[in-house]
Amino acid sequence: MKIDPEDNRASLRRRWGVPLGVATGVAAVSVAAVAVFSGVGGAKPLLADPAGNPTGAAAPSSPITTRGSTSAGAGSAPSSTRTTSTPDAFAITSGTTSPIDAGTVAKILASCLGSDASSYHAVVAARAPIASRDGDGVVIAVNSADQYVQCQSKGDKGNSQDSPPTFINNRLWGTGRTIEYFDSIRASAGKGRYLMLGAGHYTSDIAKIAISYGDNPKQYPAVMAGGAFVYAAALSVDNPGSRYAGPSPYIHAYNASGEEIYNQEKDPQFTNNR
Template sequence: MKIGPQDNGASLRGRWGVPLGVAGGVTAVSLAAVVVLGGTGDTGPEAAAPAHGGGSPAASTTAPGPSASSAPGGTSAEAGFTVTDATTSPIDSGTVTRVLSSCLGPQASRYQPVVAVRTPLAAADVDGVVVAVDSADQYVQCQSKGDKGTSPDSPPTFINDRLWGTGRVVEYFDSMMVPAGEGRYLMLGAGHYSSDVARITVSYGDDPKQYPARMAGGAFVYGAALTPDTPVGPRYMGPSPYVHAYDASGKEIYNQAEDPKFTDGE
């Protein structure tokens, strides 16, 4: 259910990429800024009210392995669900340091954190995400559990070998959905946005409600707790998350559900 950089297929949950030559100011973001400001997003009533939805309108995407709608013996992504919480909170500076140290080992000193948040629900192996960047504008995403960190990638870094396509606004890091107790699931993901973006939100499945993502230093992170509306099988894959980006005027300039990278199966 987690798509990593070794996978070449496109999916609404898993395909990621990082632009080459990210703005140099990213590496100057301080740890204090991450902890004190916590990035932007996921505050206010928009993130607090539960939302109900059905399946993904793009359930036929080409993720490695069976799609949610075709998993034998499982539950289709068409099953209804409730987003019970989509609010993340900042991780304190001392914990961020320990997360990066355990995630990256001796390489940790090369990286400056830009976004560090706790997810609204803790799973067995993850309760937060730390995104950091080095002087070469290479990002790393570390999943946290308490003050320990692990990377979904090996080696634990995103190599910036993918150029922005013409007009690209958002690129993706890793995303995942994991069980978090009986009948509950944690969805989380991260990515990078261009300088044109002032706000990023995430919707789930065919529900139009959008939840703010945390943003800082050119990176964004989102997390949500959801509950299927009916009992599901062990292969339940849940709804697809859809990233939306807005410019400073409030105009939507990107909608993942309409991104040819995913809808055309490229």
């Protein structure tokens, strides 16, 4: 996960609970890996529904204040203690996204990918419920070789924190290879307010993806289409410190029968590094 240096004087980067040694050097490393999945290349863009949720998913209920992990590394074990008086108490005030129109999506991809933009079509384009200085949403696009790119948006401009943008392909799979993790960020959106945003890839046996934060068991549904998922949330903190790390996001995946078939909190690839 990329942590905004505005909130952490030392520029920190953490990515979905992977050890920092694996996460470093992203911008300098070129990876030619290609993730190939049937049907993705022909998928049509999904512009998030008015509630920001996939079909059949329940809308988030009122925010719950809980205590999140204070570790600077991602994937830390959630605390079993709940309180509203500690400095790291937080609340998810919104998990709702809104659609980005097709014209704006084209501009985001053009500024993010340059001359390569014409080779990609968007599968998910969602505006976050809160904006940081540098971001207010995300567009996930795929090319004919089933290579995904993730472009963070700010208005009608886009950028990728990966070089090349296809670096996310096959970079980090969860155990069982049902969920692949792309980039995630936590960025300041004003005093005590933060944007939480992330994305990834899912295989065809997954029908629903939801995200929980820290030790809060409440799950917020992701937007899903074309083999990609996106989540975005507004987080509020009463008294964040200068090095506030925020709660870790955890991915939960379900099959068509509603059975949870993947839980990042129980994934040995992440829990073994706690």
